[in-house]
Amino acid sequence: MIAGIFNLYIERSEFFIKLLLEHLTLTVIAVAIITVLGLSIGIYMTRNEIFAKIMLIVTNFLYTIPSIALFGFLVIITGIGNKSAVTALVLYGLLPIIRNTYVGIREVDTQIMESARGMGSTNRQLLFKVQLPLALPVIVAGFRTMVVMTIALCGIASFIGAGGLGVAIWRGITTNFPEMTIAGSLLVALLAIITDAILELVEKKMKRRIMGVQ
Amino acid sequence: MKKILIASMLAIVLVLAFVLVGCAPKEKKVVVASKPFAESYILAEMLTYLIEINTDITVEQKLGIGGGTSNIQPAMLTGEIDIYPEYTGTGWLFVLKEELISDPTALYEAVKAGYLEEYDIVWSGLYGFNDTFGIAVKETLATELGVVTYTDLAAASADLNLGAEPDFYERDDGYPGLEATFGFDFGTKTQLDIGLKYEAIKTDEVDVIIVFSTDGRLKEANLVVLKDDKNFFPSYFAATLTRAETLNEYPELEDVFAMLDGKISDEEMTYMNYLVEVENQEAKQVAIDFLTEKGLNK
Numbered sequence: 001m002i003a004g005i006f007n008l009y010i011e012r013s014e015f016f017i018k019l020l021l022e023h024l025t026l027t028v029i030a031v032a033i034i035t036v037l038g039l040s041i042g043i044y045m046t047r048n049e050i051f052a053k054i055m056l057i058v059t060n061f062l063y064t065i066p067s068i069a070l071f072g073f074l075v076i077i078t079g080i081g082n083k084s085a086v087t088a089l090v091l092y093g094l095l096p097i098i099r100n101t102y103v104g105i106r107e108v109d110t111q112i113m114e115s116a117r118g119m120g121s122t123n124r125q126l127l128f129k130v131q132l133p134l135a136l137p138v139i140v141a142g143f144r145t146m147v148v149m150t151i152a153l154c155g156i157a158s159f160i161g162a163g164g165l166g167v168a169i170w171r172g173i174t175t176n177f178p179e180m181t182i183a184g185s186l187l188v189a190l191l192a193i194i195t196d197a198i199l200e201l202v203e204k205k206m207k208r209r210i211m212g213v214q
Numbered sequence: 215m216k217k218i219l220i221a222s223m224l225a226i227v228l229v230l231a232f233v234l235v236g237c238a239p240k241e242k243k244v245v246v247a248s249k250p251f252a253e254s255y256i257l258a259e260m261l262t263y264l265i266e267i268n269t270d271i272t273v274e275q276k277l278g279i280g281g282g283t284s285n286i287q288p289a290m291l292t293g294e295i296d297i298y299p300e301y302t303g304t305g306w307l308f309v310l311k312e313e314l315i316s317d318p319t320a321l322y323e324a325v326k327a328g329y330l331e332e333y334d335i336v337w338s339g340l341y342g343f344n345d346t347f348g349i350a351v352k353e354t355l356a357t358e359l360g361v362v363t364y365t366d367l368a369a370a371s372a373d374l375n376l377g378a379e380p381d382f383y384e385r386d387d388g389y390p391g392l393e394a395t396f397g398f399d400f401g402t403k404t405q406l407d408i409g410l411k412y413e414a415i416k417t418d419e420v421d422v423i424i425v426f427s428t429d430g431r432l433k434e435a436n437l438v439v440l441k442d443d444k445n446f447f448p449s450y451f452a453a454t455l456t457r458a459e460t461l462n463e464y465p466e467l468e469d470v471f472a473m474l475d476g477k478i479s480d481e482e483m484t485y486m487n488y489l490v491e492v493e494n495q496e497a498k499q500v501a502i503d504f505l506t507e508k509g510l511n512k
Contacts, residue, residue, distance in 0.1 A: 012496075068280075075285050079294045080276065159280035161247070161289075170278055174250040174409040176431065176491040 004179040005186070015168070020187060022163035023154055026082060030089035030150050035143065038094050042101025042139075043127065052102060059095040067092070067153060071160045085154065085162035092153055093146045100142025104135030133210050140206065144199045148192045155188040165191075242271045244460055244467075247289070247298040249282040251408045252490040252497065253345060253428060253452075253483060257299035259501035261454060264470050264510065271464055282381065283308055290335060296460040297467075301345060301450035305329060305337075307387050314387065318344070318449040334458040338471035340451045341478040345428040347387075347447045350437040355421060363443040367422065368396040375402040377411050377420030387448055388424075395446050428480060430487030473510055 009016060045052035062070075067088065074084040108131050116130045132139075158166030165184045172181030244265065248258035255277055262273045276295060279286050287309055289295040306312050306325045310332065315321040326337040349364060356362075359370050367374075376398075382388040383405065392398045404420050411423045412431045425432060425439065432439065454471045461467055486504060489495045505511045 072281060072285070075281075076288065079292055080279060080285060080289045081294065158278070160285065161276040161279045167278075170250065170280070171255075173407060174278055175252045175255065175494075175497070176409055176412065177494045179494070 001179065001182075005183045008179055008183045016165075016183070016187065019163065019165045019167055019184070020191070022167075023151070023165045023188070023191065026085055026089070026154050026157065026162065026164050027147075027151050030086050030093060030154070031147055033086070033090050034093035034097055034146060034150070037090070038097025038146075039101055039139075041094070042098045043105065045098070045102045046105045046131075055098060056102075059098055062091045063095045067156060068159065071157070075160055080161035082157075082162045084160050085157035085164075088157065089150050089153055093150050096142040096146040096149070097139070100138050101135065104138030104142075105131045107138070108134045136210055137203075137207060140199075140203045144196060144203065147199060148196050151192040151195060152188060155185070242464070243274060244271055244296040244464065245274045245276055245294065247276040247279055247286055247295040249286065249298075250278040250280055251426075252430060252487045253426070254278075254282075254299055255497035256486050256490060256501050256504075257341070257452065259498045260474065260505060261297060261299065261471075263498075263502055263505060264473055265467065267511070268470050268473075269464070269466050271467075284381065287333075290455070290457060291333060293457065293459070297454060297456045299341075299452050300337075300455045301452050302340075303346065303387060303448040303450040305455075307448065308381070308385050311386075314448050316445065316448065318451060321449060322451060322453075329455070330458070336456050336458050336461055338454045338456060338468065339475040340453045341474050341483075342451075342476040343428060343478050343480045343483040344449050344451050345426050345483065346450045347382075348425045348427050348439045348442070349422060350415075350425045350432070350435075350439050351422050352415060353436050353438050356438045356440075361440065363441040364392070364396050364446065365443055367440055368398050371398050371400045371422075373401050374421040375404060375419070376400040376422045376424075377404045377406045377414050378424040379408045379411070380405050382424050387446075391446065395444055428483040428487055430484060430489070430491040432484070433488065434492060477508055477510075478504075 041055060045055055065073075070088050070091065071084065074088055078084040078087050112130060112134070113126065116126055121130065154162075154164050155166045155169060157164055158170045165188050168184030169181050169188075172178060172184060246258050246262050246265070248254040258275065258277055262275055265271055265273050279289075283300065283304055286295060286298055290298070302318070302321050302325050306321055306328070307314065310325065310328045312324070312328065315324055322337070322340060329335045329337055349367065351361060351367070359366075361367050361370055376389075378389065383403065384390075389398070389403070400422070402420075404414070406414055406420070406423075411420075411425070412429075412435055414420045415423045415437070416435065423437075425437070427439075454474070456467065456471070482504070486500050489500045490497050502511065
């Protein structure tokens, strides 16, 4: 079985490399969209309580929809293929970023905020010089969760004809070829673990720079 | 300033996403799709290969679409998919939702006319094989219960566990029809992906499975296919479906599809499925080998 998997990697290396690249591309696009959207929404939420309540309910709701159901549903709207995959990944990934941005900023010490204001900070200065830097550890933690989740979730996007390593997994399931399924899954897991390790390093460096602590 | 920065970043990301995800420049291209099982992969590979060696059209493959016909048909209508292999019975009962026609030729003519009128989709030729449904049980269990026909099975069904793919429980020629015709009443009904059924019956998680008559794994699995004593299951001859618009744009495709007319027998299809499902050969290779054998690879 194990030998079979490694043989597959060697024999069909081109196939797996292509899938790996597709997987990375899809994930990077989704993560970029999620980050920009999530941060903007999260920041706006700290300034508008009603909007915050609504967004938390909406993203929570989205998060609870089973992915297969969401994919099936999206086929009707955005069709089959990568467009639907990215849409689904974005919808799922928003929750961790939005919530962590919102909570992170909200939990910044009010005394710090008051002294910043006392020193004449404008809203914008307060956001970029005080709130965001102090909330960054929480936001980055959410970012890591989101990235790993997106990599994993992308593995089932081939159910609706999207590319990525899910193609190998789904092909294995549908043609009675367990080695193929495992070979695809292993690469997804590996990709997630490596990415998370890299992000951890980045996170540590960032903390050191902003907080001045180890 | 910062707002402008954020806005422009957002714009760049969105533009990048669209460029990367789709919107390729216009070229001579068709999209070939398949359903998520070995036979459909093999047929789609054959179509792809024949198009590529006989025309200058590039083929984009979208193989193994989850949900099969229910997700492919809408994509055919929106033009995201141009070509895929389909079965007469499925088109007639599942898509057009018409009353069963038992004569295979009449069924083909009817489904062909229906698709053209309703969806502007053209059925081209028939490959020759009939991949209909069957009901299979383990040899040992069949002997123990003395089950030979569907009627026998119906009588014993209360204590048995049936395993079938999700859409079988929904289609009129599937479980609801069996229930009405034979009085099936299984104790447990398990929903399984097509690729997992043989594994499930091997490990005794289910007692009865719905099979396709060209399944590559039927032979090695020690299963008995029961007798359809009321001729319940319709015929499922496979053919190529193409959007009429695509055929108008590339009329040369008609000659390509005609090459497969009547070329694949039940036995040949079963054997090719066996090569993919049991021997784990690549569907593409199996397809090309078959075309070479038939003298179509030139």
